[in-house]
Amino acid sequence: MGIHEFPFSTVIPKDCPPTFKGSNGENKYEVEVLTDVPWRFTSKARMEFTVNKKLVLPEKYWTDEVTKIRNIKSGYIFNEGPISVKMTLPKVVFQIGDSLRLRLDINNTSSSEISRFSIHFFRLTHYHSRHLSVPCKSPMNCPMCPSSRKETRQRFGKISDFDFHVASHSEGSKVIDLGIPMEATTPSFESGLMTMRYYICSYVWVKNGLPIWCGTNKIYIGEKKEKIKKPSKGDAPPDYTP
Numbered sequence: 711m712g713i714h715e716f717p718f719s720t721v722i723p724k725d726c727p728p729t730f731k732g733s734n735g736e737n738k739y740e741v742e743v744l745t746d747v748p749w750r751f752t753s754k755a756r757m758e759f760t761v762n763k764k765l766v767l768p769e770k771y772w773t774d775e776v777t778k779i780r781n782i783k784s785g786y787i788f789n790e791g792p793i794s795v796k797m798t799l800p801k802v803v804f805q806i807g808d809s810l811r812l813r814l815d816i817n818n819t820s821s822s823e824i825s826r827f828s829i830h831f832f833r834l835t836h837y838h839s840r841h842l843s844v845p846c847k848s849p850m851n852c853p854m855c856p857s858s859r860k861e862t863r864q865r866f867g868k869i870s871d872f873d874f875h876v877a878s879h880s881e882g883s884k885v886i887d888l889g890i891p892m893e894a895t896t897p898s899f900e901s902g903l904m905t906m907r908y909y910i911c912s913y914v915w916v917k918n919g920l921p922i923w924c925g926t927n928k929i930y931i932g933e934k935k936e937k938i939k940k941p942s943k944g945d946a947p948p949d950y951t952p
């Protein structure tokens with residue numbers, strides 16, 4: 711009779727992905743407690759808990775500028791020179807609400823005038839029907855057969871759509887400030903069962919024409935995992951002297 715407390719603890723594996731709920735699968739963590747009393751029904755209680763994860767990425771991902779160049783030749787400008795779009799990101803890892811200053815340099819060697827540029831964010835969630843020993847590098851190189859994998863692409867945040875005039879056979883540059891949308895609540899993660907990746911997708915608009923896709927830039931969303939500082943000799947307490 712009475713109330714009895716039985717404290718317990720366990721270690722969550724380092725490689726477990728964070729809590730996540732998607733349209734094709736979810737990572738859910740629960741603790742289940744069973745009470746086994748002789749000659750009585752076994753009673754059971756469950757409670758869900760959340761697992762967060764900080765990113766373990768090379769140091770340069772937080773500090774180094776990244777540049778990507780794409781040369782576009784579409785039906786509009788088939789017999790003309792390409793439109794070269796150079797996108798420069800200040801780094802590749804961001805947190806929700808961060809500002810992302812993106813630089814665009816366009817070299818238009820086509821005979822068409824460029825009028826606008828659009829950018830949006832999207833996330834890609836990739837699922838496997840069984841656990842692989844390592845995450846796949848990208849859905850394009852997935853070793854699973856099509857019936858054993860699934861993907862969800864979802865656009866989120868506002869589309870950034872702005873005037874950007876670059877006349878035929880000329881160059882133009884622009885700096886754009888984008889905010890990382892508040893919807894990016896789940897950190898980027900990769901596991902043998904599920905991966906969650908974020909991208910920036912961009913389009914260039916030729917005057918009086920349709921938008922032309924000019925590539926994606928992969929970014930990471932999440933907090934940095936701080937290195938555990940090993941105590942140096944200077945931090946050690948003085949030797950004991952009686």
Ligand SMILES: [Zn+2]
Pocket residue numbers: 836837838846848849851852853854859
């Ligand atoms: Zn895969």
